[in-house]
Amino acid sequence: MTLQSLDHLRKLDGKRIIVLGDVMLDTFVYGHCARISPEAPIPVVRIEREEVMLGGAGNVARNIAALGAEAILIGVVGQDAAGAALRTKIHEEARIYADLALEQRPTTQKIRYIAAQQQMLRVDIEESGPIGAASLLHAFARQLPTADAVVLSDYAKGVLTPDLLTTVIRQARAAGKPIIADPKTIDVARYDGVTLLTPNAAEAAQASGQACDEDEGACSAADQLLAAMPTSPAVLITRGAKGMTLAQRGAPAIHLPALARAVFDVSGAGDTVVAMLAVALASGLDVTEAAHLANVAAGKAVSKPGTAVVTVDELREELQHDYALSTSDKIAVPSGAVRIIDSWRRCGARIGFTNGCFDLLHPGHLSQLAQARAVCDRLVVGLNTDASIQRLKGPARPVQHEQARAAVLAALTMVDLVILFGDDTPIDLITLLRPDILIKGKDYTVDRIAGADFVQSYGGRIFLADLLPGHSTTKLINRINHLAN
Template sequence: MDDTLARLPDAFSGKTVLVLGDVMLDRFVYGAVDRISPEAPVAVIAIERETTMLGGAGNVARNVAALGGKAVLAGLIGDDDAGRAVQALVEREPGLESALAVDPNRRTTEKTRYVAASHQMLRADREDRHPADPSLVLAAFEKALASADVVVLSDYAKGVLTPEVLAAAIAAARAAGKPVIVDPKSRDLSRYDGATVIKPNRREAAEATGVTGAGDEAAEAAGEAILSAAPNLSAALVTRGAAGMTLSRRGAAHVHLPASALEVFDVSGAGDTVAATLALSLAAGADLAAAARLANAAAGLVVGKLGTDVVTAGELKAVLTGAHGDPGQEKIAARERMLEIVAGWRARGLKVGFTNGCFDLLHPGHVSLLAQAKGACDRLVLGLNTDASVQRLKGPTRPVQKEDARAAVLASLSAVDLVTLFDEDTPLELITAIKPDVLVKGADYTVETVVGSDVVLANGGRVVLADLKAGQSTTALIARANTP
């Protein structure tokens, strides 16, 4: 990356992105299932906790704020509990400002996912998909437009971005000299004519143009078809997953950007990150090619993150300058952050495993145990005793390696998805907080003697006793090292 591109994230601060589109409340309901209803052959879920987050256009706004810009969120909510929850989330998020209009005749779009033992059992949607009142939508949009540097239209086909609203919003933004980025849902891309750049993924582009195929030639053909369908559209950026992105501009050669992720943990929310980065880059004065390159770098960073869907300007700049350091450090998290990541995994239906230990001198027995633990789950959290905890358990001469070094070594292993330190003598508090689906310890324990087994079993999880490699022990290693 050149120095000009690496300096772009510094210019995000002070830029305002007006996000207009379908705003949603994403609700996740977690519980345990241990019986079938006597009324019908369906599972009974005993609800334990709920979480909520901004979805749809709201997630684009969250990405803008995370990158250091200011996001103004425009759209419609109902006069209902879900609408009030959306407003509260916007007010709580730093860098977000509400331009939401309330339509008492329309319910707030709400998606509720019921999750048990890391499996999504059911999704229940509450929504009105009929066309919204354009006057309500446009009044809030036009009021916020003057202070915006760029506009994002986030279309989830829930009725807010009607043809009338799209035409008026694009015309108003163009008259004000504001670039317009569209994340489309409709197959009729002519609805978005006049925008600066449209950002479909490969599937959306194929559905809209009829051009299929995963290669560069197919991406170029899809880009040209999109520009033909919307003669006043400046560019199309087709996101292609593991194949990267293709930028098609009028009168210019196609630009193919290879995917930059070293390892993919989670693709959820990557499209919103791309839209937010494009918007802030254009607001900061970048041309479309530079903005696309920066958005591609941001996408590569966000899919390599654990259970989250935003990146910061600092993280993006570090990647661009090669100063991001050891990627394993992303796997080391304090308890609060760890719980956020685990919640993100569970929201996506992943099975969470847990094991723990001092791991003072890593040996083949440790590697085998961790491989078996990862084989029993989708994501493995490792609870690591702090130095003070190890000393209380093992004596004043231990640990041989300090906690930072032990955590770094463990985080470098592919079997380990997350490392978190605990200072207590046992990991019971940590296990109670995580409620893992799978708890793994060595076969020198019994299920009854594994700390936290009662918590896991009561929550519908299971305990796995991993086979041990004979003759492998940290204590034995230290003794041999000290033998003259």
């Protein structure tokens, strides 16, 4: 993952994505299973609760909205109770807007029965015959001028017919909009012209006749898919635990390893990938950067139960995880600290700075550091050297030498970086680092804080942390001396 793509996370808000495809209603019925039916060798599930959410193209829309963009959902629903429930769910979702056609057919439903975190049964209610394109094309034409990208979410339920695909791909290309297609047919030629096709390994294998278990096979499959779509520039094959393979016309294939730390449920992970690709391409990323982001989003999605979405904050946390420092790396010299802080800034992180002697760490220190970390994304601590403490507090201090104090601070999870400084004030360090937030305790006033004027001059903030009564290093040392005597 490059720092450039991390920087683009700040640009995701406000994009508008058309999601055209098969809209479904996903129902999850949760219960308890304690016995086998006496009527047949099947489990008996006692129902306890039920959850309803948008599925299919609707789940792509949910993921787009979670990433901070707007989703315009175009599809069909039936004139039935499930259709009414689906429209209600759309109304409840922030940043999802519907342009749906009513049809004389049942709303597509997937009903999953779950006990002990295991799916016991899935029931599908659907008709998958082709749907008339006129109303869908009118809706697409209405929404296209204000859209930044188009997703074609094909679940083979009759919405994305070959004629409709030909028309909407032509119109979107003419309008200069990136198009991402998630296919459900071996006839990939019908998607010719899309910016990026996103089959999973099984779909790519069926369409190409080439198994995608190994990297070489995935490359061959992608080449055959590109040959079948002569005006499409790229294919991304999602391969589950094997990661992803990105093939771009005229360039070597790129293999992205799976990033999931723990796999809980793969339901809907493909929708998360498509949503991330769409928002990334709409935001101006190239296909490679978009694929890297989608790979991270997929790893987060499969760690959640059900058809869960991935938020932009969760994505940023996953990306920044790669740049977290070990305890030994947290103690830095100023020049090294600048490089680290610059990388954090390119990730969109807000840098906080506080300073002190931190001679004998006590609950008051911990409270102040926790408050400091709560108002920023990365907390940098300026730590007085032994020589500067002796000038400020006398020859009997510090009790612990500077490397010991730095090691203790670096071991705290709320501290991201420790920098020793030898001056009486940290003003030179603050000038070098240019923190976004300068933090001190409420025993200071803003006019007494070194560097406050400088930080405020470029729009930075000053934060005064509450003090924890009854705790100070001086009191702690006096108590130790009293006990010793």
